[in-house]
Amino acid sequence: LEVQSVVGSSNDEIRTLSHAKALPAGYAVFAEAQTAGRGRRGKPWFSPFGSNLYISIYWPLTDGINSAMGLSLVVGVAVADALTALGIKDVGVKWPNDVYVEHKKLAGILVELDSRSDGQSTSVIGIGVNLRMPEQGAKAIDQRWTDIAAHISADWSRNAIAGSIYRNVLDALERFSQYGLEPTRNKWVSYDIYLNQPVTLMMGQRTVSGICRGIDENGAILLDQQGSIIRYFGGEVSLRAA
Ligand code: ATP
Numbered sequence: 001l002e003v004q005s006v007v008g009s010s011n012d013e014i015r016t017l018s019h020a021k022a023l024p025a026g027y028a029v030f031a032e033a034q035t036a037g038r039g040r041r042g043k044p045w046f047s048p049f050g051s052n053l054y055i056s057i058y059w060p061l062t063d064g065i066n067s068a069m070g071l072s073l074v075v076g077v078a079v080a081d082a083l084t085a086l087g088i089k090d091v092g093v094k095w096p097n098d099v100y101v102e103h104k105k106l107a108g109i110l111v112e113l114d115s116r117s118d119g120q121s122t123s124v125i126g127i128g129v130n131l132r133m134p135e136q137g138a139k140a141i142d143q144r145w146t147d148i149a150a151h152i153s154a155d156w157s158r159n160a161i162a163g164s165i166y167r168n169v170l171d172a173l174e175r176f177s178q179y180g181l182e183p184t185r186n187k188w189v190s191y192d193i194y195l196n197q198p199v200t201l202m203m204g205q206r207t208v209s210g211i212c213r214g215i216d217e218n219g220a221i222l223l224d225q226q227g228s229i230i231r232y233f234g235g236e237v238s239l240r241a242a
Helices: 010-020 064-085 158-179 182-191
Strands: 002-007 028-034 053-060 091-094 098-101 104-115 121-129 198-203 206-215 221-225 228-232 237-241
Touching: 002 010, 010 028, 010 053, 010 104, 010 121, 053 158, 064 091, 064 098, 064 104, 064 121, 064 158, 064 182, 091 182, 121 158, 158 182, 182 206, 198 221, 206 228
Parallel strands: 002 028
Antiparallel strands: 028 053, 053 121, 091 098, 098 104, 104 121, 198 206, 198 237, 206 221, 221 228
8 A cells, every 4th residue: 555645536546556566456545635626426535635545446346346336335344344343332334435433424335437548447446534623624525424522532543543444355355256245234234324215316306215224235225116026226316314
């Protein structure tokens, strides 16, 4: 892995590196700050210099892009596990890419697909974790958020936390390559903050409502709509409380 100071986006750093040379699976860039950190559909990811974590990981897709949907879910669970192992309570996930503590957003995951010149499908997995958010975070983020520092005692090492998140995510990615999403599905459901709750899915102009019933074997969200279970997936789908 390499540690960089200020980057535009750590995902872009990995993409550029992977086009310039052969990277081993799991190669990572840890950045101290991003000037153009992003979430899904170009939304901004507030990434000030200080002591948050901005990690991007290079990961070839053994099963082609079909396997990509599960990626952000297994990475979310791996981050949630790492937070739980720190002693943090009430850790949860929101489909498909966010990690929450006490219903406030603490980490976000952005999986972007790419392909190498030899045709192999690859991905870049970006993980933004609020570790200790500087003051201005309160104004810059337009939804409820939190950071690790608010939930654990003062005596912690940033490197150890970064290392344990990275280790957990690498283990999860290796498991995912071998066994797919199945071994992680029950865990996702146990962390899912909207399980059995009324939710609305927004898909461009269209919205649908129902009760969230977890995920299917590929990572699609399952919605109970008047007794019928319908699956939804795709980069355009956003989940909100109904
Ligand atoms: P969805 O993925 O369902 O559309 P979302 O609106 O949370 O949900 P994301 O792409 O997951 O979108 O994340 C980007 C959003 O996260 C931003 O629009 C902002 O509201 C919020 N955000 C930005 N930076 C941070 C941060 N450091 N910590 C927590 N939340 C942040």
